[in-house]
Amino acid sequence: xxxxxxxxxxxxxxxxxxxxxxxxxxxxxxxxxxxxxxxxxxxxxxxxxxxxxxxxxxxxxxxxxxxxxxxxxxxxxxxxxxxxxxxxxxxxxxxxxxxxxxxxxxxxxxxxxxxxxxxxxxxxxxxxxxxxxxxxxxxxxxxxxxxxxxxxxxxxxxxxxxxxxxxxxxxxxxxxxxxxxxxxxxxxxxxxxxxxxxxxxxxxxxxxxxxxxxxxxxxxxxxxxxxxxxxxxxxxxxxxxxxxxxxxxxxxxxxxxxxxxxxxxxxxxxxxxxxxxxxxxxxxxxxxxxxxxxxxxxxxxxxxxxxxxxxxxxxxxxxxxxxxxxxxxxxxxxxxxxxxxxxxxxxxxxx
Amino acid sequence: xxxxxxxxxxxxxxxxxxxxxxxxxxxxxxxxxxxxxxxxxxxxxxxxxxxxxxxxxxxxxxxxxxxxxxxxxxxxxxxxxxxxxxxxxxxxxxxxxxxxxxxxxxxxxxxxxxxxxxxxxxxxxxxxxxxxxxxxxxxxxxxxxxxxxxxxxxxxxxxxxxxxxxxxxxxxxxxxxxxxxxxxxxxxxxxxxxxxxxxxxxxxxxxxxxxxxxxxxxxxxxxxxxxxxxxxxxxxxxxxxxxxxxxxxxxxxxxxxxxxxxxxxxxxxxxxxxxxxxxxxxxxxxxxxxxxxxxxxxxxxxxxxxxxxxxxxxxxxxxxxxxxxxxxxxxxxxxxxxxxxxxxxxxxxxx
DNA sequence: TTGTACGCGTTATCAT
DNA sequence: ATGATAACGCGTACAA
Numbered sequence: 001x002x003x004x005x006x007x008x009x010x011x012x013x014x015x016x017x018x019x020x021x022x023x024x025x026x027x028x029x030x031x032x033x034x035x036x037x038x039x040x041x042x043x044x045x046x047x048x049x050x051x052x053x054x055x056x057x058x059x060x061x062x063x064x065x066x067x068x069x070x071x072x073x074x075x076x077x078x079x080x081x082x083x084x085x086x087x088x089x090x091x092x093x094x095x096x097x098x099x100x101x102x103x104x105x106x107x108x109x110x111x112x113x114x115x116x117x118x119x120x121x122x123x124x125x126x127x128x129x130x131x132x133x134x135x136x137x138x139x140x141x142x143x144x145x146x147x148x149x150x151x152x153x154x155x156x157x158x159x160x161x162x163x164x165x166x167x168x169x170x171x172x173x174x175x176x177x178x179x180x181x182x183x184x185x186x187x188x189x190x191x192x193x194x195x196x197x198x199x200x201x202x203x204x205x206x207x208x209x210x211x212x213x214x215x216x217x218x219x220x221x222x223x224x225x226x227x228x229x230x231x232x233x234x235x236x237x238x239x240x241x242x243x244x245x246x247x248x249x250x251x252x253x254x255x256x257x258x259x260x261x262x263x264x265x266x267x268x269x270x271x272x273x274x275x276x277x278x279x280x281x282x283x284x285x286x287x288x289x290x291x292x293x294x295x296x297x298x299x300x301x302x303x304x305x306x307x308x309x310x311x312x313x314x315x316x317x318x319x320x321x322x323x324x325x326x327x328x329x330x331x332x333x334x335x336x337x338x339x340x341x342x343x344x345x346x347x348x349x350x351x
Numbered sequence: 352x353x354x355x356x357x358x359x360x361x362x363x364x365x366x367x368x369x370x371x372x373x374x375x376x377x378x379x380x381x382x383x384x385x386x387x388x389x390x391x392x393x394x395x396x397x398x399x400x401x402x403x404x405x406x407x408x409x410x411x412x413x414x415x416x417x418x419x420x421x422x423x424x425x426x427x428x429x430x431x432x433x434x435x436x437x438x439x440x441x442x443x444x445x446x447x448x449x450x451x452x453x454x455x456x457x458x459x460x461x462x463x464x465x466x467x468x469x470x471x472x473x474x475x476x477x478x479x480x481x482x483x484x485x486x487x488x489x490x491x492x493x494x495x496x497x498x499x500x501x502x503x504x505x506x507x508x509x510x511x512x513x514x515x516x517x518x519x520x521x522x523x524x525x526x527x528x529x530x531x532x533x534x535x536x537x538x539x540x541x542x543x544x545x546x547x548x549x550x551x552x553x554x555x556x557x558x559x560x561x562x563x564x565x566x567x568x569x570x571x572x573x574x575x576x577x578x579x580x581x582x583x584x585x586x587x588x589x590x591x592x593x594x595x596x597x598x599x600x601x602x603x604x605x606x607x608x609x610x611x612x613x614x615x616x617x618x619x620x621x622x623x624x625x626x627x628x629x630x631x632x633x634x635x636x637x638x639x640x641x642x643x644x645x646x647x648x649x650x651x652x653x654x655x656x657x658x659x660x661x662x663x664x665x666x667x668x669x670x671x672x673x674x675x676x677x678x679x680x681x682x683x684x685x686x687x688x689x690x691x692x693x694x695x696x697x698x699x700x701x702x
Numbered sequence: 703t704t705g706t707a708c709g710c711g712t713t714a715t716c717a718t
Numbered sequence: 719a720t721g722a723t724a725a726c727g728c729g730t731a732c733a734a
Contacts, residue, residue, distance in 0.1 A: 007494065007711095009710090009711055009712085010711065010712065010713095011711080019720075019721085020720070020721045020722075021711090021712075021713090021721090022713080022714085022720070022721060022722080022723095023719085023720060023721075024712095025712065025713055025714090026713095026719090026720085029713080033719070033720090034719070034720085035719060035720090038719080038720085050490070050493060050494070052466065052469055052470045053470060053711080053712070053713095054411075054470070054472060054710090054711050054712070055407075055470050055471045055472060055712095056406075056407040056408075056410040056411050056416065056472060056710085056711070056712085057407075057411060057710075057711030057712035057713080057726085058711080058712050058713075059407040059712085059726085060405075060407050060408060060411065060710095060711080060712070060713085060725085060726040060727060060728090061711080061712040061713035061714075061725075061726055062712080062713065062714090062726085063713095063726070065407065074436070075426070075432040075433075075435055075436045075439075076429070076432060076433060076436060078427070078429070081426040081427060081432050082426075082427060084426055085425070085426045085427060085453065088426075088451075088453065097450065097467065097471065098451075099448065099450075100439075100449075100451055102436065102439065115403065116448065118403055119403045119404060119405070119406050120406045120448065121405060121406060121407060139401070142401060143358065143401070227635060228635055228636060228639045229635075229639065232639070255635075258636070258639075259639065262639055262640075262641065265641070266641075284578065284579055284580075284606075285579060285609070285636070288579045288580065288583070288609075288610065288613055289613075290613065290616070290617075358727095360726090360727055360728080361727065361728060361729095362727080362728095370704075370705085371704070371705045371706075372705095372727090372728075372729090373704075373705060373706080373707095373729080373730075374703090374704060374705075375728095376728065376729055376730080377703095377704085377729090377730095380729075384703075384704090385703075385704085386703060386704090389703080389704085404727080404728070404729095405726090405727050405728070406728095407726085407727070407728085408710090408726075408727030408728035408729085409727080409728055409729075410710085410728090411709085411710040411711060411712090411726095411727080411728070411729090412709075412710055412727080412728045412729040412730075413710085413728080413729065413730095414710065
């Protein structure tokens with residue numbers, strides 16, 4: 001067998017095939033430079049020995065690891081899992097291994113993940129959100145590691161990014177509801193700390209409202225975990241305050257919206273007659289729910305694909321646009337309508 | 352700056368700190384063997400140069416890559432994403448990087464992923480399901496790469512595994528419904544091809560039924576994609592056949608069950624009075640739905656953790672149990688009850 | 703405590 | 719077309 005019963009190396013294959021290690025390497029990496037007979041022999045010997053070139057040696061010699069990295073908040077949320085899946089598909093076409101790290105919404109953990117990835121020699125990096133530790137992006141620049149920000153497209157920052165403008169998306173939702181005639185709003189959103197996307201969304205709602213001289217009452221603004229349970233609890237809280245109550249609830253994602261919808265049903269509120277509710281993401285359930293949820297659809301796989309494509313282009317020294325938009329599509333379904341004036345008349349008018 | 356403006360290496364740090372590369376290495380890996388002053392100087396120089404040891408060089412010298420791998424069908428399904436998250440958490444405590452590959456339910460793709468991982472020098476491997484290409488496990492054995500099968504615990508095979516017996520789980524569900532008095536069943540399940548878990552589940556239902564002299568009619572057995580839509584369509588199909596109709600529908604997971612539930616509501620069927628429905632997994636929505644779904648809860652994060660723990664133990668040469676059970680917990684909620692005899696009487700009795 | 707020197711497995715360069 | 723040889727970056731006996 002092979003030396004010392006360890007993993008075979010190129011030398012073992014070379015010896016068994018009666019060639020040099022250089023030829024073994026060539027037989028795999030530039031088959032044209034090797035005579036057909038020798039190539040066949042090398043390949044067959046390699047197969048019988050079970051030799052696979054060791055990536056570590058290869059990385060050293062080539063000065064190229066063929067590794068990229070992505071850092072997301074968590075794998076538990078479908079949107080990020082899909083972005084990763086999209087990246088993985090695109091990278092694998094270029095034989096690049098994708099390292100996946102989770103920050104758990106903590107910039108410190110995120111930075112630690114990136115450090116580990118740099119040690120592994122990542123050639124490029126994708127990360128969700130711009131809310132990183134101080135000097136984070138400088139560190140990447142210093143190492144000349146191309147990076148891209150996922151799931152955000154903040155026009156005010158210079159970072160290459162693939163995604164959409166969260167602020168714009170939420171002004172769009174708000175304008176739609178305003179256009180339907182709503183003038184008293186509630187919001188159920190995810191935590192803002194270290195989350196530039198969520199922050200931008202709330203600002204988007206606020207800015208759109210203030211254009212119309214409206215605002216978002218603290219009493220009707222609930223911020224917490226993105227669970228069905230929190231969506232439920234928030235809606236309950238909003239409607240357990242004395243009237244008037246909001247006629248429209250804007251949610252940070254579909255999960256929160258579904259929670260709100262379930263609680264609304266339990267409270268005997270008719271959607272969309274008594275209450276309009278909007279979500280975000282367009283998860284599978286959104287379309288199937290009763291009533292089907294009005295939401296914005298985001299193509300997360302595409303975001304991942306495009307991010308990988310941009311990084312690959314830059315690795316190849318190609319010019320690539322640094323701000324790539326993947327616009328969310330408004331999907332109006334059954335949870336939004338003009339406010340029911342009959343019901344509102346029962347409420348005392350706001351002072 | 353550093354030589355040729357490239358990534359700094361240990362030699363650059365050594366030169367700048369006025370020591371040898373051996374001391375640089377020791378300052379990081381065995382700090383006790385280095386005098387405090389020298390250590391401090393080395394660390395500060397390394398920090399200012401931004402030096403991080405290159406994993407490829409390290410892997411070669413140590414003959415240890417600190418890489419493990421996991422192959423799952425898809426990241427798009429929460430259960431697998433959670434298993435990966437659990438593994439990642441456990442491995443990261445041992446500074447092991449986890450490589451993630453997706454097979455898309457295709458053994459060929461799975462094998463390709465594993466090959467890529469072997470090239471990267473994975474020290475250990477986890478894989479969902481035993482349904483692999485011929486010689487797959489032999490290949491791992493030949494390389495002495497410890498592996499573990501996730502999400503299955505087939506007592507008939509020798510493979511180390513962490514999970515549960517899918518056959519047993521589904522006989523349990525079936526027995527419960529039989530105990531409630533049901534005697535006409537339907538099933539909505541995921542595809543069986545290359546999926547030993549799904550196959551075992553169907554067999555579990557069949558075996559439990561045949562103990563009672565019952566069977567599963569092809570007309571009432573629907574197999575397809577694990578989507579809400581397929582759950583809906585299957586229920587519709589089942590109830591659009593001439594009576595009698597099943598009083599209990601066993602679903603392959605919660606998503607299918609939710610689809611069935613939604614369609615049942617649309618058809619005017621009362622759950623659980625007219626129809627009992629069971630799911631599997633206990634996703635968040637299961638408890639919140641109206642009525643809340645009876646299902647089996649699986650702790651997928653724990654499965655991931657335990658799998659990683661077993662692999663780590665084996666890497667350290669420790670004896671570790673090879674079959675680790677993570678039993679699903681039966682959660683009876685609102686979608687199961689005794690069959691409504693009144694309704695059944697309206698149906699002509701089965702011949 | 704510190705330095706010297708070799709090997710880890712592969713590829714690229716330069717001969718032949 | 720093929721071979722010899724020198725990197726690639728690091729860790730670790732061994733020597734001092």
